[in-house]
Amino acid sequence: MNIEKMQTTEHVAVSSRLGREHVADIVEFLNSKSPEEATDIVAHMPLQWAVEVLDQPHFDDACEVIEALPHERSVALLEGMSADRASDVLRWIEEPARSRLREALTPETRTAIDHLLTYPEGTAGALMTTEFVSVPSTWTVKQTLDHIREVERNRETVYAIYVLAPDTKRLVNTVSLRRLISGNPEDPILSVANPYVPITVPPNLPQEEVARTISKYDFLSVAVVDSTGHVLGIVTVDDVIDAMIQEQTEDVQRMGGMEAIDEPYLQISFKEMIKKRAGWLCVLFLSEMLTTSAMQHFSDELEKAIVLALFIPLVMSSGGNSGSQATSLIIRALALQQVRLRDWWRVALRELPTGLVLGSILGVIGIIRIVVWQEAGIFDYGEYWKLLAVTIGAALVGIVTFGSLAGSLLxxxxxxxxxxxxxxxxxxxxxxxxxxxxxxxxxxxxxFLHGTIL
Amino acid sequence: MNIEKMQTTEHVAVSSRLGREHVADIVEFLNSKSPEEATDIVAHMPLQWAVEVLDQPHFDDACEVIEALPHERSVALLEGMSADRASDVLRWIEEPARSRLREALTPETRTAIDHLLTYPEGTAGALMTTEFVSVPSTWTVKQTLDHIREVERNRETVYAIYVLAPDTKRLVNTVSLRRLISGNPEDPILSVANPYVPITVPPNLPQEEVARTISKYDFLSVAVVDSTGHVLGIVTVDDVIDAMIQEQTEDVQRMGGMEAIDEPYLQISFKEMIKKRAGWLCVLFLSEMLTTSAMQHFSDELEKAIVLALFIPLVMSSGGNSGSQATSLIIRALALQQVRLRDWWRVALRELPTGLVLGSILGVIGIIRIVVWQEAGIFDYGEYWKLLAVTIGAALVGIVTFGSLAGSLLxxxxxxxxxxxxxxxxxxxxxxxxxxxxxxxxxxxxxFLHGTIL
Incomplete structure (x- = not known):
């Protein structure tokens, strides 16, 4: 890295901003720079500031910066970062750089990170941080408050306090900081505990379920607890929001008919972009070839009544559109648990009449179109144009109903x-x-047309 | 309401659950009941529990329950609820019931609710609560802590404290509870204030922008401040999560080609369902009629080369699919501010080569298909089948490229x-x-085919 290349004014500007701006704004500024520029700027920050910047999950170039910085500084940064963020960054650094960094960490940090790395991406375990506040249930309110004052700077959140059994270290209950500060200092900590059974999640729970739990209970964090009742870590609400945004992006891209992309649009490589899109596009293309086969099957009919071909795109797209509506409705209803798997027949019973009515509306419009064009002399649909109009109308009812049903059940x-x-x-x-x-x-x-034009 | 009709055992069961279960679980249980049953159960809860239940935004039947309960109890409940939730419930109650309830409220509550009702739905103002903690900047850490202990039960959050100028009451800075409890009791409150300029939102900011602010800065709440610098209220992270889930549902439904629906799938009326879907379906149908017009224009060519009709669905759907991919990519990239309006030409410059490559891949597959079917004798595409294959391949390149470009720029x-x-x-x-x-x-x-079959 060529330090001489940096623009000194820029570093001064960043440094003076760091003093009075929120770290998220500094990160946004760094994201607008190239990874090389971002590395240069981070290299010249005081260590504590650099740690704060790298702790932000929104910092796009974290891996590149850690890889490009001098080894000692990268290690110092990883030591200073929260364990969950450090493990996220290490997860994406390629070997052998990853092992070289990992081995230089203190045994404590390394153990914490290794532990987090065992959980697959997208689970509560991978999302959680091990930096939470826990106290034995024998403590008083005052003891807990004193402990929080001491460790506050090194904990991701102190708003939820986890009370453990003094002997088994199992989770007994949770206390919120707001209740804690209102409590009598000499009272036992459990006197201010939440009145309900503690709500926890297992480490292998998918992140969308963790998000649902946090959102349902309006929690600021939720404990990740193993099968023996021990707290492994906590997932905080800000990590859940990030996970929700990521899930939403993946859902929208999948619904658009492609593989999910986890990099910003303008940053993903051309090769990667083709890879993510070509797969599904080819699968859809090969499936759609069946339309050609079907039409080849009906090619005699087509030859006799070429007029039928004119309406193929119109009639078919209507089925696709009604199917797309039904699918998007049910995808969300399932995600929000408004309908469950066993409700499929209720949905079918709603979509059947819905499809029939929607199909009839389009059918009537289609018939009107043919009548108007024919009567106004815009196009001649032939001798049997009335039968053709009935055919189009009836086909629309059938196809839109089928589309709604298929779209909702898929x-x-x-x-x-x-x-x-x-x-x-x-x-x-x-x-x-x-x-x-x-x-x-x-x-x-x-x-309808057998014996006339067919 | 017939109180005799209730099943007493159920109420006992609910009451005993309320003691040890989280209110969100009680709400989930009530949501599984009919509005009448839910009303019966809420009617027999102690008032404080009923207030907690109605304070949950996830409680589906809040309006029905408030309307069905005896007038005095409904008023007592609205008085006990948080002002933002009470105004949300009143917003959906029909006249004249709404005015009757509103007029029975204490002047204080009525003013707070009236104020919240002036902000249009989906803005920071409508999302905010007026129950936040604010202290004058002349106070000490101890004074502030004492104040919080006193008002804690009546505030939606106490984790962010808003420090106001003693004379103008304008926002000076924010303090987090975690820093406050670590501060020296005799020090002025500003000694533990956040080091950066306070980040706030205006009352008319759309809720997705509020969500972006909270998510960017990892806030637990953000102050809603008017143009004169006065704090109108705060938006808390749990309300933001609910808003995000609602936005996501609307986005998915719009992307599916229909109007957004704000009721659960199985609860929306049949008429409403048709209304939300028929509009867009008709618009799309009328637009798609242009395909019929276009094909009528080419009907002479079709008559001469009926074989061209066989590939129409295949070729056209490929354009739609590539367009759908590009659209979903750009919708998310815009939502995440990865690309801005002024980046449209960069996107076009990426989609042009992407479309060409994707179109070429499909073109080659299409050509192979025709060659194989012809050579294997599955279907006879006629004398000029080689030219037909080239036509299909070239058309795919053109249409997929156009689809990618149009889909990304729309x-x-x-x-x-x-x-x-x-x-x-x-x-x-x-x-x-x-x-x-x-x-x-x-x-x-x-x-390609002019002079041969065309």
Whole structure:
């Protein structure tokens, strides 16, 4: 790293801002710089400031900075950072740099980080921090408050205090700081404990479930407890918000019919972008080829009644659109637990009449269109145009109903098979409905037009 | 309300649960009951418990319960609830019940609620609570702590303390409770204040921006401050999480091509469901009619080369799928502020080569398909099948590129015009690309097949 290359004015500016601006604003500023510039700036900050910057999960270049800084400084930073953030950063650093950094840490820090690294990404264990406040249940309110004053600077949150049994160290109850400061100093700590049974999460719980727990109970943090009742760590509300935003991004991208991308749009490499998008696009393309096969099957009918081809995109897309509506409704209803797996038949019973009504509305519009175009002389649909209009109307009812039903039931099927219901993307359901739509369309056409133009 | 009708055992069960379970679990239990049953149960709770239940934003039947309970009890409950929650409940109660309840409130409560009701839904003002802790900047750490102990039970949060100028009452700085309890009791309150300039939000800020602020700074609450520097209220992190979940639901539904629905799927009325879905479905249907018009324009070509019709669904859906991918990517990138409005040309410069590569991949697969089917004798595409294969391949490149470009730029256009970029639904972009796709497809076909089958 070439330190001479830095623009000194910039560092002065950053330093003077650091004194009076929130660290999140400094991080935003650093995110707007290249990783090299960010490294230069962080290299020249006082250590404590640099630790604060790297502790921010929103700092995009944390891994690059840790890798690029001189070894001793990187180690000092990792030592100073919170254990959960340090393990997140180490998780993404490539070998052999990762092992070299890990081995230089103090045994204490290394153990804490190694422990966190054993939990798979996206679980309560990977999200939690081990820096929480716990006290034995034999303590008084005053003893607890004194302890908090002492350790406050090194704990991610002190607003929830975990009370452990003095012998087994198992979780007995939780105390909120607001109740603690209102308590009588000489009273036992349990006198200000929450009145309900402590609510905890297991370490392997997916992060969206952790988010649901925190949001349901309006917690500022929740304890991660193993099967023996010992507190492994806590997940704080700010980590949960970050996890929620990440989940939301993944859901939207999956619903758009692609693999989830975890890097900002303008930063992801071209190769990676193609990789994430080409896979699903090819799967959808290969599935959609079935429409060609279906149409080849009906090519005799098409040849006889070329007029049928004119309405294929219109009729098919309507099925895809109604399916996409139903899918997005059910994906959210499942995510919010408004409907459960066993409710699939209730949903089907709602979507059936909904599809019929929506299909009828479109069917009527479709018939009007044909009548108007024919009568106004804009286009001649041939001798049997009235039968054609009925065909289009009936096909729309059938296809929109099928789309609504298929779109609403697909998320249930995916969930039952263990997939994320949000994988039921709009393109996926549209493709499914397109293929079936062709068959419905030509079957309806045969029914109404057999003996005339077919 | 017929009190005799209640099942006494259930009330006993609920009462005994209330003693040891978290109020959120009681609310979940009540949500599983009908509004009538929930009202019966709440009617027989001690007042303080009923207030706690009604204070939960997750309690679905709050309005129904308040309307159904005897007038005096409803008023007592509204008095006991937090002002922001009480105003949320009143907001949804129909006249004349609303005015009758409002007028029975104490002048103090009424003023607070009236004030909150002036802010439009979905803004910081509507989300905030007026129950926060503020102290004059002349106080000491001890005075502040004593004050908090006194008012703790009546404040939504005491973890952030707002320090006001003693004369103008303007916001001077914020203090966190964790720093406060570590401070020297005799020191002035400002000695433990946060070192950075206080970060606040204006009352008309949309709730997604409030969520972004809280998430960026890892706050537990943020002050809502008017243009004169006075604190109107605070927004707490739990309200922000609820708002985020609601926004996410709306985004997913809009992306699915329908109006957002704010009721649980199984509870919304059939009429409402049709209304929310039919509008967009009709708009999309009418737009998609342009495909029929386009195809009518090319009906002579179709008649000559019916084989072209076989590939229409395949080629068009590929454009829609690539457009849907690009749209969902950009919607999230805009929401996370990874790209700004002025970056539209950078995005276009990325999507152009991405679309070309993705289109080429699909083009090659499409060509292989035709070659294999032809050579294996599965289907006869006619004398000029090689030219047809080239046509399909070239059309795919063109349509997928157009889809990626249009899909990525549409959210920018919507944002520029003041709409929510998430309104760029997958069905919307698919429809847009379908119409253009027909024109591209037949133009490419004319280029390659002119003089042979066309």
């Amino acid at each position: 998320p249930f099927l995916l969930k039952r098979l263990g997939f994320d219901p949000a994988s039921a993307s709009a393109p996926f359901i549209a493709t499914l409905v397109d293929v079936t739509g062709i068959v419905i369309y030509f079957s309806v056409a045969w029914l | 959210p920018f256009l919507l944002k520029r015009l003041g709409f929510d970029p998430a309104s760029a639904s997958a069905p919307f972009i698919a429809t847009l690309v379908d119409v253009t796709g027909i024109v591209i497809y037949f133009s490419v076909a004319w280029l």
